[in-house]
Amino acid sequence: MNTLDAIKSRRSVRKFSDRAVEPEKLQAVLEAAQQAPSWANMQCWRFVVVTDPAVRARISDLSYVETYFATRGYSSNPAQKALAEAPVVIVACADPTESGSLRGQQYYLADMGIATQNLMLAAHEVGLGSVFVGVFNEEELGELLEIPPDIRIVGLFPLGYPRGELKGGPPRKSLEQIVHYEKWKS
Numbered sequence: 001m002n003t004l005d006a007i008k009s010r011r012s013v014r015k016f017s018d019r020a021v022e023p024e025k026l027q028a029v030l031e032a033a034q035q036a037p038s039w040a041n042m043q044c045w046r047f048v049v050v051t052d053p054a055v056r057a058r059i060s061d062l063s064y065v066e067t068y069f070a071t072r073g074y075s076s077n078p079a080q081k082a083l084a085e086a087p088v089v090i091v092a093c094a095d096p097t098e099s100g101s102l103r104g105q106q107y108y109l110a111d112m113g114i115a116t117q118n119l120m121l122a123a124h125e126v127g128l129g130s131v132f133v134g135v136f137n138e139e140e141l142g143e144l145l146e147i148p149p150d151i152r153i154v155g156l157f158p159l160g161y162p163r164g165e166l167k168g169g170p171p172r173k174s175l176e177q178i179v180h181y182e183k184w185k186s
C-alpha cells in the first residue's frame with residue numbers, strides 16, 4: 001500500500017475480532033510512532049501497551065466521561081466497547097517538558113498527533129485497525145496505570161484485527177472550505 005492509499009483508506013475501527021496481534025506487527029506499529037518528527041527531535045512521547053483483559057475492561061469504563069457525553073446525548077463513548085474488545089490498547093502519553101511551548105501553543109500535542117497518525121497508518125498497512133480515543137478520565141486512568149502526574153495522557157488506541165468490512169468514513173469538508181491560496185479570503 002502506498003502512503004496516499006493508506007491515508008485515504010484508513011478508517012476509525014471500533015469493532016475487533018479476538019484474533020491476537022502478532023508481536024512483530026505490534027513492533028512495526030510502535031516503530032512507526034517512534035519515527036515521527038517532533039519539536040527539536042525531543043520525542044516527548046511515551047507509550048503504555050496494555051494487553052491484560054481486566055485492565056482493558058477498566059480502561060473501557062474510563063472512556064465514558066459523563067460530563068462530556070451526557071450533554072451530547074450519548075450513553076457511551078462510541079469506542080468504549082472497542083477498548084475492551086481489542087487485544088491490545090496503546091495508551092499514548094507525553095512529557096510536555098520534552099517539547100516546545102511558544103506563543104501560548106503547546107507543541108507536545110502536535111508531536112503526539114503526528115506520532116499517533118503514524119501509529120494508525122502503520123496499523124492499517126499491516127491489516128490491523130485502530131481509533132484515536134481522546135475522551136477518557138485522565139486522572140483515574142493515570143492512577144490505574146501508575147503514570148506519573150506530570151505526564152499527560154493524550155489518547156487511547158485499541159489495536160487489533162477489524163471485525164467486519166471497513167465502511168466509508170464520515171465526509172470531509174471540501175478543499176474550498178479549508179484552503180486559502182495566497183491570502184486568507186472569506
Ligand SMILES: Cc1cc2nc3c(=O)[nH]c(=O)nc-3n(C[C@H](O)[C@H](O)[C@H](O)COP(=O)(O)O)c2cc1C
Pocket residue numbers: 010011012013077078079080131132133134135169170
Ligand atoms: C483527537 C481525537 C479524539 C477522538 N476521540 C474519539 C473518542 O473519544 N471516541 C471515538 O469513538 N472516536 C474518537 N475519535 C475518532 C473520530 O471520531 C474520527 O477520527 C472521525 O470521526 C473521522 O473518522 P475516520 O477516522 O474514520 O476518518 C477521535 C479522533 C481524534 C483525532
